[in-house]
Amino acid sequence: MNIDSTTDAFHHVQTAHCENGVTTALLQYHGLDFMTEPLAFGMGSGLFYIQIPFLTINNGPAISFRTMPGAIFKRTCKSLGVEVTRKKFSNPVAAEAFLDQKVKEGVPVGCQVGVFHLTYFPKEYRFHFNAHNLIVYGSEDNRYMISDPVMEDVTSLSREELTRVRFAQGPLAPKGHIYFPESVKKISEDTIRKGIVKGINRNVRDMLRIPGNFAGVDGIRHTAGHIRKWRDKLGLKKASLYLGQIVRMQEEIGTGGGGFRFLYGAFLEEAAAYMQDDRLLQVSEDFTKAGDMWRASAIKMAGVYKGRLTEQKDFEEIADMLVDIRLVEKEAFQKLSRFNLGK
Structure with a gap:
């Protein structure tokens, strides 16, 4: 099943930051047209700073200028009374089966992935960072249709490529993390x-x-x-x-x-x-x-x-x-x- 991002079903949203973009696009898909990247970031209390003790990333200090991965989506949805589903998996086969079911149902979903093996990223931007977020919004010719908010347009990944980045190893390993709004009511x-x-x-x-x-x-x-x-x-x-x-x-x-x-x-x-x-x-x-x-x-x-x-x-x-x-x-x-x- 393919959901065209140019139809009313799903619209690709390009943003400055991945989780803000996933949050914005998924909520807009569910009818919350007022949602913007700055609003998602602020309602999700995204601004932060931390130098994490005793942890290194790429042989350097672990420093973050934002809150923990996943918190922006979770907090923004909670503030708006939006019910969400979030799952992690120890088994890649089970993770793919769950994803396929949501694709079959026509439900766009957010996925946490590693950047290093993300094939559509330029090589100079591929390094070991496991808290990137993207949307899977359909499938076609045995490839998953991908809306990555930091990219200008939609793209695709093979089953093997998506599984590899969903189960990247190292700090903040995504473990097949998948999430999406479940129930969205009218927001005043x-x-x-x-x-x-x-x-x-x-x-x-x-x-x-x-x-x-x-x-x-x-x-x-x-x-x-x-x-x-x-x-x-x-x-x-x-x-x-x-x-x-x-x-x-x-x-x-x-x-x-x-x-x-x-x-x-x-x-x-x-x-x-x-x-x-x-x-x-x-x-x-x-x-x-x-x-x-x-x-x-x-x-x-x-x-x-x-x-x-x-x-x-x-x-x-x-x-x-x-x-x-x-x-x-x-x-x-x-x-x-x-x-x-x-x-």
Whole structure:
């Protein structure tokens, strides 16, 4: 069965980040035409920062600029009262059988996959990262029809190719993770507003009040402290590779540091219209500023990675940039906290 993405059945949606895109496209498919990528990201409290202790990815620090994979879809749907089905499998045969049943029923589904063996990705973007998301919306000639939100158009994968990426090994192994909305009712603007408030308040909590020093705004300072020590502790070559890893996590996986901040700013603009609260527009500008600062830090880190910058002062300057970013984001979330939205 093939569901053409140009028909009313399913429309491909290109977005900056995969899980936002899957969430947006699946909810739009179920009639929630108001859903946008910024709204999905904000209601899902997608903005985050963490340097995960004792974990490395691609032989570098494990840093994330967003919340845990799957949380955006789960939280956004829950805020809107949308019932969802989520399954993981230990057996690839069972995972394929379940997927085939949903395809037969004409139900588009989200799948978590690994990037390294994703054949339609350019080779330079294939690395060991297992939290990518795409939509399977049909099948044709023994190939699955794929809507990957970060791609301009739809594509396809063979059965073997899809099984391989659905059961990629390593950190965040997807284990055949499949998910989709099950029951969608009519959504009122009041429900949307409540979802916006819940998403903002949860993001305030996660960035300002999460315990420990390696997550939220304090996590940014934590990473800055590490950067100051890397050159002397690890040597220039390894320290440079570590900075290159941050750039990759920041700029190549989804929309990373700067892009996610721009996206959150866009969410606050939409939220201001729903809430009729212009204060949110002012904070939106703060996140745009943070996004610009993250992009500037990535350029500086790339200079070290490429060997153009080699001195300890360069590492110090990068660390100082992160400290400044932390202050901007902390003050922005403190403003949101003081607004007492929804009260």
